[in-house]
Amino acid sequence: MTKKIILLLCLFLSANQLFAQAKSSADEIKITGKVIEAGSNMALEYATIVLKNTKTNAISGGITDMEGKFSISAPKATYEISIKFISFNSKNYPAKNITSDLDLGVIKLSENSKSLDEVVIVAEKTTVDIRLDKKVFNIGKDLSIRGGNASDVLGNVPSVQVDVEGTVSLRGNENVTILIDGRPSALVGLNGAEALRQIPAEAIEKVEVITSPSARYDAEGTAGILNIILRKNKLTGFNGSLQLDLGYPERLGAAFNANWRTEKWNLFTNTGFRYNETPGNSLSESNFLSSTAQNARVIEQRNFGRLGRSLFTSFGAEYYLTKSSSIIGNIVFNSGNDDDVNTNDIQRYDANGGLNEATFRTESEGEDEQRIQYTLDYVNNFDQKGRKLSVNLQYSTEMEDILNNITEVDTQINELNDLEQVIEDQDENRALLQIDYVHPVGENIQYEAGYRGNYRDIFNSFYLAERQVFPDGPLVPDTGLNNSFNYEEFVNAAYFQYGQKFNNISLLAGLRYEYTSIEIEQQTATTVDSRSYGNLFPTVNLGYEFKDGENITIGYNRRIRRPRGRNLNPFPSRSSEANIYTGNVELNPVITDAVDIGYLKRWEKFTLSTSLYYNISNDNWERIQEDTGEVTDNGDPITRRFPINLSTSERVGFEFTLNYRPFKIWNINSDFNLYQVTTDGDYTNPTTNVTQSFDFENTSYFIRLNQKITLGKTDLQINSNYRGPSQNAQTESQGVFSMNIAASRDFFDEKASLSVNFSDVFNSRISRRTTNIPGFLDQYSEFQWREPQFRVSLVYRFNQKKKRFGRDREDNGGDDFEE
Numbered sequence: 001m002t003k004k005i006i007l008l009l010c011l012f013l014s015a016n017q018l019f020a021q022a023k024s025s026a027d028e029i030k031i032t033g034k035v036i037e038a039g040s041n042m043a044l045e046y047a048t049i050v051l052k053n054t055k056t057n058a059i060s061g062g063i064t065d066m067e068g069k070f071s072i073s074a075p076k077a078t079y080e081i082s083i084k085f086i087s088f089n090s091k092n093y094p095a096k097n098i099t100s101d102l103d104l105g106v107i108k109l110s111e112n113s114k115s116l117d118e119v120v121i122v123a124e125k126t127t128v129d130i131r132l133d134k135k136v137f138n139i140g141k142d143l144s145i146r147g148g149n150a151s152d153v154l155g156n157v158p159s160v161q162v163d164v165e166g167t168v169s170l171r172g173n174e175n176v177t178i179l180i181d182g183r184p185s186a187l188v189g190l191n192g193a194e195a196l197r198q199i200p201a202e203a204i205e206k207v208e209v210i211t212s213p214s215a216r217y218d219a220e221g222t223a224g225i226l227n228i229i230l231r232k233n234k235l236t237g238f239n240g241s242l243q244l245d246l247g248y249p250e251r252l253g254a255a256f257n258a259n260w261r262t263e264k265w266n267l268f269t270n271t272g273f274r275y276n277e278t279p280g281n282s283l284s285e286s287n288f289l290s291s292t293a294q295n296a297r298v299i300e301q302r303n304f305g306r307l308g309r310s311l312f313t314s315f316g317a318e319y320y321l322t323k324s325s326s327i328i329g330n331i332v333f334n335s336g337n338d339d340d341v342n343t344n345d346i347q348r349y350d351a352n353g354g355l356n357e358a359t360f361r362t363e364s365e366g367e368d369e370q371r372i373q374y375t376l377d378y379v380n381n382f383d384q385k386g387r388k389l390s391v392n393l394q395y396s397t398e399m400e401d402i403l404n405n406i407t408e409v410d411t412q413i414n415e416l417n418d419l420e421q422v423i424e425d426q427d428e429n430r431a432l433l434q435i436d437y438v439h440p441v442g443e444n445i446q447y448e449a450g451y452r453g454n455y456r457d458i459f460n461s462f463y464l465a466e467r468q469v470f471p472d473g474p475l476v477p478d479t480g481l482n483n484s485f486n487y488e489e490f491v492n493a494a495y496f497q498y499g500q501k502f503n504n505i506s507l508l509a510g511l512r513y514e515y516t517s518i519e520i521e522q523q524t525a526t527t528v529d530s531r532s533y534g535n536l537f538p539t540v541n542l543g544y545e546f547k548d549g550e551n552i553t554i555g556y557n558r559r560i561r562r563p564r565g566r567n568l569n570p571f572p573s574r575s576s577e578a579n580i581y582t583g584n585v586e587l588n589p590v591i592t593d594a595v596d597i598g599y600l601k602r603w604e605k606f607t608l609s610t611s612l613y614y615n616i617s618n619d620n621w622e623r624i625q626e627d628t629g630e631v632t633d634n635g636d637p638i639t640r641r642f643p644i645n646l647s648t649s650e651r652v653g654f655e656f657t658l659n660y661r662p663f664k665i666w667n668i669n670s671d672f673n674l675y676q677v678t679t680d681g682d683y684t685n686p687t688t689n690v691t692q693s694f695d696f697e698n699t700s701y702f703i704r705l706n707q708k709i710t711l712g713k714t715d716l717q718i719n720s721n722y723r724g725p726s727q728n729a730q731t732e733s734q735g736v737f738s739m740n741i742a743a744s745r746d747f748f749d750e751k752a753s754l755s756v757n758f759s760d761v762f763n764s765r766i767s768r769r770t771t772n773i774p775g776f777l778d779q780y781s782e783f784q785w786r787e788p789q790f791r792v793s794l795v796y797r798f799n800q801k802k803k804r805f806g807r808d809r810e811d812n813g814g815d816d817f818e819e
Contacts (some may be wrong), residue, residue, distance in 0.1 A: 005172060007142040029076055032443075033104035034066045035083055041323045041381070043068030044109060047085040054078045054095050066274060067386060073504075073545070074098075083107050130158075135159065135209040135609070135657065139201060143708075143742035143755050144718040146243070146793040149274075150199035154761075156719060157207050158657045158671040159224065161702055164736065164767045164785045165456075170223040171211070171613065171653055172675050172700060172726075175561045176591075177221025180228050183394055183432060184218070184454060187334060187371055195371070198336050200272035202243055202255035205231045211556030212541060215495040215510025216436065216450060219645065221539040222559040222592035222617060224562070231257055231312055232268050239799035247791035251276040270314040284781040290627075295348040295356055295633035301426040302344045304785075316375075325380040331373070338367040346635060357634060358411045361418070365404040372397055377494040386440040394432040401425055418577075418633070419467040421475055424460070431455040431648070432481050444501040448510075451494050458487040458565050462573050483571035484523035487564060491516050497539070506543040511536065514560070520568055529585055535560060551600040559594060561621075563587040567643050578636040580628070588645050591710035606660035614652045619645040622694055625730060626685055627776045639777070647681030647694050665711060671704040679729065692774065693729070700726035713746040731771045738765040753795045760788040 032650040035047040036659040047064040051074055062072045080092040081104075088109040138143060145152045154161040160176075161169045168456040171175040178188045178196075188195055217225055222612045239260025245251065251428040254273035265610035280300040288295065316330030380389045401424075408418035436450035450659065461484040465475035497510025517532040539557040548551075566573075596610040623644045630638045653675030660668040701724040709716045719740045726733050739762060744755035766785075773781040 008147040013215075018676045024803070025255045028073055028075055029072060029098055030073050031081070031098070032071045032101070033083075033107055034087065034110060035064050035071070037088075038108040038110040041108075044085050044088075047083060047109070049448070050082040050084065052080040052082075054080060060101055068213060068809065074499045083109065085109055109640040116558040137209070139206060143715060143744045144246070144719050144740045144757055144759070145201040146742070146744075146755050146791070146795075148201045148756060148757075148791075150196040150201065150204060151229075152205055153207060154196070154226065155721070156704075156706065157226070158446075158669075158704070159211065159655060159673060160207075160210050161313075161723060164765055164783055166194070166785060168196070168226070168638060170209070170226065171651075171655065172677070173223035173615070176223055177218060177230065179218075179589075181230055181375075182227055183375075183392065183434065184430065185373060185394075185396065187332060187396075197308075198312065198334050198369075198371075199228075199256055200270075200274065200312050202257060202272055203230055203270040203312060203314060205229045210592070211613070212557055212598075213539070213559075214508055214541060215497045215512040215537065215539045216448060218452070218454070218493070219512055219514055219535070219558065219560045220493075221561060222561050222590065222594070224559075224616065225361055227420065228294045231270050231478075232259075232316065232318075232328075236521045237799060238368060239797075241795055241797045243793055243795045245249045245791060246792045247276065247789055249787070249789060251789070253790060264320050265319075266318040267316075269313070271313040271315075272311075274308065274310045274312075276308055278304075278306040278785075279787050280301055280306070280783075280785045282781065284779060287778040288637055289343065289776055290637070291351075293351070293637060294631065295637075296351040296354075297349040298636060299347045299349075300344055300678070301346075302342065305341040305343075306338065307334060307340065308338045310334070324382060325378070328375075328377040329350070330375040330377075330381075332371075332375075333373075334369075334371040336367070336369045338365070340365045340367070346634075355412075359408050359634065360411050361406065361408040363404055363406050365402060367400065367402045369400040370398070384440060386446065388438040390434075390436045392428070392432070392434040394434075396430045398428040399426070416471065419475070423463040427459045429455075429457045430811075444453065446499040447496075448499070451498045452491075454491045454493070455487075456487075456489045456564075458489075460485045460487075460565060460569065462571070464574075472627070480651070481572055482524065485565075485569040486521040487568065488518065488519045489562075490518075492538065503544045506541075506545070508541040509538075510539045512539070513537070513568075516562065517588075522571065522698045524571070533589070535589075535591070546717065548600065550599075552594075553598040553600075555594075555596040555598070557594055559592045561590040561617075563589065563593070563621075563643075567621075572640070577634070578638050580638060580640045581639060587621070587643055588619055590617050590620055590645075590653040600649070605662065606658060608656060608658055610654070610656040612654050615650070617649045617651075620647045620649040620678075620679070620681075622646040622681060622683070622729070624683055624769070625773060625774070627688070637776075637785075640771075642663045644683070644687050646679055646683055649680075650678045652676055658756065665709055667708045667710075669704075669706040672701070673703075674701040675699070690775065694726065696729050698727050700724045713750070715744045717742045717744075717801065730773060731769050734768040736765060736767060737762070751797050755783070755793045755795070756789070757793070759791075760786070763788050 014763045036042060037044055045064055045068065047068065048061065049063065049070050049072060050059060050061045052059055055078060060074055062070055064070045077097050078095055078097045080095045091107055091109060098290055135158050139153055141190065142156060145156060151162055151166055154160050154168055159171055161172065165258045166178055167174055168178065179185065180187050184294045186201060199293050206229045210225040211229065213225050238258070238260040240256065243255040245253035252275045252504040253273060258268040259266060259268035281304065282298045286298045312334045314330065314332040316328060318326050318328040342363045342365065346359045346361065348356045350356050371393065376393045378391040380800045404422040405482065406418070406422065407416060409415065410417045410593040421691065432452070432454050434452045436448070436449065438446065438448045440446045462482060464478045464481045466478060467473050491512040491514055493512060495510055495512040498509060499506070499508040507543045513534065515532070518530070520529040537558045541553065541555040543551055565588055568581050568585050570585050572580045572582045574580045576730040578654045592615050594613065596611055596613045600609045623641055623643050624641055625641045628638045628640050632638060635736065651672060658670045676697060676699045678697050679694055682691055683694060684691040704774040705720045705724050707718045723735060725735045738760050740757065741761055742755060742757040744753050746753050765784065767783045769781050771777065
């Protein structure tokens with residue numbers, strides 16, 4: 001730990017020394033300005049600024065940030081300057097000898113009427129935009145996720161992993177906050193992994209990876225934030241696209257997105273339907289070490305037969321009140337209906353290897369879910385100098401109803417020996433009010449303040465009834481497991497932050513205060529638990545910008561992980577007869593302090609982004625798995641899992657993201673992350689009085705390599721992923737490799753595209769784990785959530801045309817004040 005802190009401190013002091021010694025070069029000037037759309041005065045993000053040195057013919061420049069601003073450093077020289085944006089008339093400045101800083105002011109670009117029939121909805125910019133404060137993944141060019149879902153999208157995002165069970169992690173840390181359009185959302189759902197599979201990839205425009213969030217963001221999520229941006233096209237006129245999907249195992253889908261924009265209105269929609277089968281499987285071999293164990297060895301072979309139907313639709317309208325203000329209303333509706341038949345073939349052996357029992361267990365599960373979200377946004381850009389007020393209102397509901405009928409047959413005598421019925425209801429209501437105000441002072445100072453109130457009400461009920469008298473006895477409720485649980489949370493937050501530029505140095509410092517009130521009610525047990533707590537979350541981000549798109553950044557932030565729902569509910573729930581999970585009503589939040597040091601460098605053919613990071617968490621949660629001392633009717637020992645505040649956890653890591661284009665037709669994106677986790681803590685079982693150490697060090701890594709080759713009208717994409725082996729105090733996981741291959745070809749003058757996608761080509765995306773609980777259990781398990789799939793997608797664009805450029809547009813770092 002001391003060595004890691006010293007290393008980070010040395011890097012921090014070295015960077016500060018670099019900042020202190022940095023001086024503006026006498027031979028360098030800075031060209032600034034802001035690009036907006038004539039008429040609506042809307043900022044144009046990704047507008048291109050081209051500087052041509054008339055003496056050397058060298059080309060340099062950059063692009064605008066989210067507010068349409070740009071700031072480009074260049075040597076003193078005579079330049080021709082051009083401002084360009086797709087489907088807009090360019091603005092050209094004649095050659096001028098520039099010997100001092102030049103402010104071009106506000107530049108208005110008007111639309112090119114000749115190109116309105118060829119507007120672009122899927123821009124051919126780089127798949128990954130590496131910015132000073134975040135990485136932005138644009139899904140428009142990713143062939144491998146066509147016909148997929150949000151989970152597939154996140155699986156291709158730099159720094160992000162999605163394991164075979166759908167769990168999302170950022171830099172190897174699962175405690176990541178997922179936002180939709182910058183806000184918490186019911187679309188992420190009570191069951192995040194399953195909810196993400198309900199959002200079609202076609203509804204997503206881009207994903208932002210924010211590893212050092214400023215004070216304006218919620219402090220929830222110790223790993224950082226993933227912000228999923230849904231499509232809200234703002235192109236003039238009426239345009240859109242229709243996508244049809246077929247696949248094997250059986251898969252049928254359709255997606256439609258369109259928008260219609262006039263001078264005052266912009267109407268937009270994204271709608272998609274999915275019908276798909278998702279087979280999976282698992283295997284486990286459990287050896288129970290107790291000399292008194294009736295079943296010394298249990299082998300289970302599971303097959304998952306999932307059939308899902310889902311409908312997703314988002315529709316909204318933006319009305320421009322004035323040239324500088326607008327109001328946006330949006331409704332998102334998502335419904336799903338699943339019919340799953342899962343089987344489990346079980347053999348139980350005694351200590352001598354003799355077969356005690358063989359059973360076949362069938363679970364017929366039906367699930368209905370519905371999510372609806374209402375959003376109303378007001379935005380006022382008071383002037384063209386950056387002063388801005390945003391007010392956001394959001395209300396959402398989510399409902400999930402599950403009915404599971406379970407039978408178990410003794411295959412040796414072909415007799416029914418177990419009959420169960422499980423009913424689960426989960427409901428969540430959310431409400432949010434957010435107000436943000438930005439006030440710049442001059443060109444180099446910016447103040448920002450805001451408030452967010454976030455309310456959540458989560459209800460969960462669990463009911464189990466089991467036949468105890470065979471063959472015709474009634475179903476008897478299990479009073480030891482059945483319970484209703486209600487969780488209410490209200491978080492009030494206020495923040496203030498200050499940003500300033502000192503020549504090439506940028507500072508963004510802020511302080512956020514969050515006050516959390518929660519109430520937990522167990523209706524069956526008639527108990528109520530209330531608590532409240534307040535926390536301060538400081539953030540500091542420093543950046544130094546060299547010339548030619550080179551940056552170094554240092555960020556510090558404090559984050560929180562709050563316990564919710566299942567982690568707090570003390571009544572047991574179970575995934576099988578022998579596995580019980582209980583929450584812990586005394587569980588406290590985890591506070592994490594994080595330091596991030598980043599470096600960004602752009603060359604002509606590639607861009608490199610590296611980061612060194614360090615996190616430390618106190619009172620970290622550990623999920624304990626222990627022997628209850630009880631056995632099932634089949635003689636299997638019953639294990640219990642539960643979370644407690646147990647350990648101190650340190651995480652130190654290094655990552656880099658590389659965008660490389662060796663040739664015009666070949667584009668490569670690569671992402672590598674190496675990290676070490678050190679945990680310190682001991683747990684004593686109160687029943688057996690056995691102490692287990694949770695001290696461990698785990699070094700792991702993952703690497704992603706995405707390649708795209710363009711040959712005329714045909715694109716070929718190969719995505720490869722490898723997650724290295726890892727471990728914690730009780731479980732070791734083997735490495736996992738997977739590869740997806742996709743190809744696409746354009747037809748009808750690029751108005752249509754046909755693509756094919758083969759996921760998990762080598763059938764290797766399988767989790768393999770070994771679990772050891774001293775004196776109780778040795779277990780080997782395999783799990784494959786989704787078997788290989790083949791998909792075909794046809795996209796037809798109307799009133800738009802896919803357009804290519806000789807060189808992809810790249811972000812030059814954006815406004816240092818923007819997150």
